[in-house]
Amino acid sequence: MTATLLNGKQIAQEIRAEIAEQVRRRVQAGKSQPKLCAILVGDDPASQVYVRNKERACEKAGIAGTVDRLPATTTGTELLARIEQLNHDPTVHGILVQLPLPKSESSADPLDERRVLDAVSPLKDVDAFSPVNVGLLMQGRPRFLPCTPHGVVQLLHRCDRPVAGKHVVVIGRSDIVGKPIASMLSQRTNMANQGDAEGGRDVANATVTIAHSRTENLADVVRQADCVIAAVGIPKLVTADMIRPGATVVDVGINRVDDKLVGDVDFEGVKEVAGAITPVPGGVGPLTIAMLLHNTVKAAELADG
Numbered sequence: 001m002t003a004t005l006l007n008g009k010q011i012a013q014e015i016r017a018e019i020a021e022q023v024r025r026r027v028q029a030g031k032s033q034p035k036l037c038a039i040l041v042g043d044d045p046a047s048q049v050y051v052r053n054k055e056r057a058c059e060k061a062g063i064a065g066t067v068d069r070l071p072a073t074t075t076g077t078e079l080l081a082r083i084e085q086l087n088h089d090p091t092v093h094g095i096l097v098q099l100p101l102p103k104s105e106s107s108a109d110p111l112d113e114r115r116v117l118d119a120v121s122p123l124k125d126v127d128a129f130s131p132v133n134v135g136l137l138m139q140g141r142p143r144f145l146p147c148t149p150h151g152v153v154q155l156l157h158r159c160d161r162p163v164a165g166k167h168v169v170v171i172g173r174s175d176i177v178g179k180p181i182a183s184m185l186s187q188r189t190n191m192a193n194q195g196d197a198e199g200g201r202d203v204a205n206a207t208v209t210i211a212h213s214r215t216e217n218l219a220d221v222v223r224q225a226d227c228v229i230a231a232v233g234i235p236k237l238v239t240a241d242m243i244r245p246g247a248t249v250v251d252v253g254i255n256r257v258d259d260k261l262v263g264d265v266d267f268e269g270v271k272e273v274a275g276a277i278t279p280v281p282g283g284v285g286p287l288t289i290a291m292l293l294h295n296t297v298k299a300a301e302l303a304d305g
């Protein structure tokens, strides 16, 4: 069997076109142009590419996008002060701090990721990393959905891969992907809130298992899954023998091995067993940026009152 390819790149393009149209209508109605400010500290090459891609995606969608590029020598106090400025700037609707932050050069005044993310106003927190937004999501009344998990939900929804009543195994328990996707897929209502739900399937009400580095007999656990979501950051961890025939396999991993991009799934082997599979690149990654645009428009709507 050869799996259906879940083309995240194409779905991201569809979503971005929908958002561009939403922004066009919004501005035509006399409302403000949504504005996103990204903060990039240091010179991590991958982060520079992601932030540049966010800037470009904003521009194409009619969203104003700016990037604050700060040196790796920036202190915790300086970064918190910049976030506070943006929190109070009424022209800025969305704020994000690109992760990872560099290893601090100032031991007296370090860049503390938790403190930095906590400082972003929950009403402008388009990454949905603040404790307020995480709490709202856990309670089933999200304000912003975290971008990568929302991308996965959109992918399953738009590719007609229902998970209601099914067993989803999430491999990985990060705050950015594993924990929120497990929460979203197990909730009572569909979390996919971009675009028209018609034609899609219920992406909620799943039975979810979270597996991780301490899980015993990982292969046995994964073999029980109707849908596997791999977000653990270990290249090609998920192999064909771990997959139930016909299962849906979503690869969130982006690992650089010998200058090549490799997912957490052994794509060549698994595609012969799975019912559907995302590639890397071109799977979940492009949806992260599409869902960031969605959240930026939502932040502008919240500011409308």
Ligand SMILES: Nc1nc2c(c(=O)[nH]1)N[C@@H](CN(C=O)c1ccc(C(=O)N[C@@H](CCC(=O)O)C(=O)O)cc1)CN2
Residues within 6 Å of the ligand: 046, 049, 050, 096, 097, 098, 099, 100, 127, 147, 148, 254, 261, 280, 281, 282, 283, 284, 285, 286, 287, 288, 289
């Ligand atoms: N503040 C944030 N930091 C980080 C996030 C985030 O959502 N918010 N996620 C990742 C990085 N990221 C966006 O920031 C991101 C990663 C990958 C892609 C993507 O499109 N990947 C492509 C491959 C691109 C490549 O060649 O590297 C793909 O998978 O097809 C988009 C966004 C960590 N930090």
Ligand SMILES: [Mg+2]
Residues within 6 Å of the ligand: 008, 251, 252, 253, 278, 279, 280, 281, 282, 283, 284, 285, 286
């Ligand atoms: Mg991918």
